[in-house]
Amino acid sequence: MSGLLPLTSREIKKWYRNPTFFIVGLLQPFFWIALFGSAFDITRGFGAAGRLILQGAPNYITFIIGGVATTTALFTGMFSGMNIIWDRRLGTLGRFLSSPIHRSSIVFSKIISATIRILVQILILFIAALLIPNGLEIASSFSAFDVILIIVTVTLVSTLFSSIFSVIAIRVTRQETIMGIVNLVNLPLMFASFALFPKQLMAPWLADIAQYNPVSWSATIMRTVIINGSLNASQLSTVLNNFIALFIVTVVVIVITYVLSESEIRQ
């Protein structure tokens, strides 16, 4: 896709040169892990039974880290849409549209750069979780394969959310529209999922919805490998099912994003 490389490198430069963005982006994971880790800690008061609720995790942070990572992807993904609207407002899009680049490269440069930002944020998130007291405890049989699986999962889910927000931005001219949609969609996506709470603690109707939520898929994949390291047959099939679902939905959304951005992007 011509134009993809120069446009993506532009986005990345803008990101690391903007101190606010950069520092806030890096601090956010620390806040989240500290806040989520204690605010929602459902095991308090359960004593030894807590471990059962947490599907074998030694503590709550180990249980939710996959969920927090996924939510990070959800919230940072919206920047890809915001940045498209900025380019439209400033007229920069006009220069891009008059050059012989693929229209979709404008959109995918935002998606790729958002994904890179998310990967860096999540790396920090994991480091933060390892550093804090009573923090992340990774299973001893955790392997390089698990690391790769987590990276691929984060990449998929980041691409998925960035693409969704970008598609919205293809024709939208106002920042407020994206913000409104983010406000409308993000919290329900976060709470109607297995990101922060295990299935057993949810109302059955909510759990029914949550199993179709990509946030759940991503959180479940990461959680299962972080807690267990090497997986037994039933854990493996859980991971595999969630991964296949996530993969298919992401690919479908990427294709839709490609088609729509090639034909529909407007100044």
Next chain:
Amino acid sequence: MNIIETENLTKIYKGNIRAVDNLNLQIEEGSIYGLLGPNGAGKSTTIKMLTTVIKPTSGTARVAGLDIIKQSMEVRRIIGLVPQDLTTDEDLKGIENLMMVAKFYDVPTAKARENIDRLLKLVDLQDAAKRLVGQYSGGMRKRLELIAGLVHEPKILFLDEPTLGLDVQTRSLMWDYIKNIQETKNITIILTSHYLEEVDALSDKLSIINRGKLIVSGTPAELKNNVGGDILTMSFRSAEDMNKSLEILSNFQPTKVTEKTARFKVKSSEVVLPEIIEPLKRNGIEPLRYQVDKPSLDTVFMDYVGRALPEEEGEGDSRKMMMNLRRLRR
């Protein structure tokens, strides 16, 4: 040979706004062509259609023989655009902005470096090139915009208000750059402006557009000749005075009459003025004032559109807009 031909080019925006209305233009290869019109005339919309940024509602155009709708990708490869807005990225250095544009056109890196060095020298930005564009002054910004449209050596360059918001000195400097580019590269340049003297100074041919419609086309000299002399505008104390005067001066045909003013086209105001003042005086009428406009593109515009170009207002508006945008950005 015409490098650009538009056929009933039309753009209707949402809300039935006819921004460009059945426009037919012929632009000759290797010339500088001016599109002149007041705010909202449809200049930018025309440029956006010709540069394939937006699609026409109806009609089409050929750019170097290529259809702007069916062959838009091919059109994009041979044109350069300098939009009305400031579109270079404030968070990137000058040189990074230019390299990015070069990559859009797959210019090999060595060649891109060479072109960029030459262009930076041309507009005297060599030293500033390593700084972030956010730190540039408005004039530096506009110069960077200009050369960002040139790094890939286009055959046709579109300049949408290249001197908007610049002071008089910087503006004439910009004119020199534009002339220089056209002469050394022998490319076709289409530029829009609402400064009459700009189009007069730069363009070989021009079109005046207003409310999306073509008013008149020609060389600056032709258009001035068409006006057929000076424009004399007389203002009177009362409508009565004016009507009486029109009777007395029955051998002059007014081109435009409003409540208390009458406008005449005269060959030479020096010769004609006494012939007008004398008989009026004899009848006891003393007009409030006489105004003589020598043929310039201003008078051409006034003659064809019926009002003067609201130049100052336009400049103020756009300047305000640019400043707002910059503030928003921060």
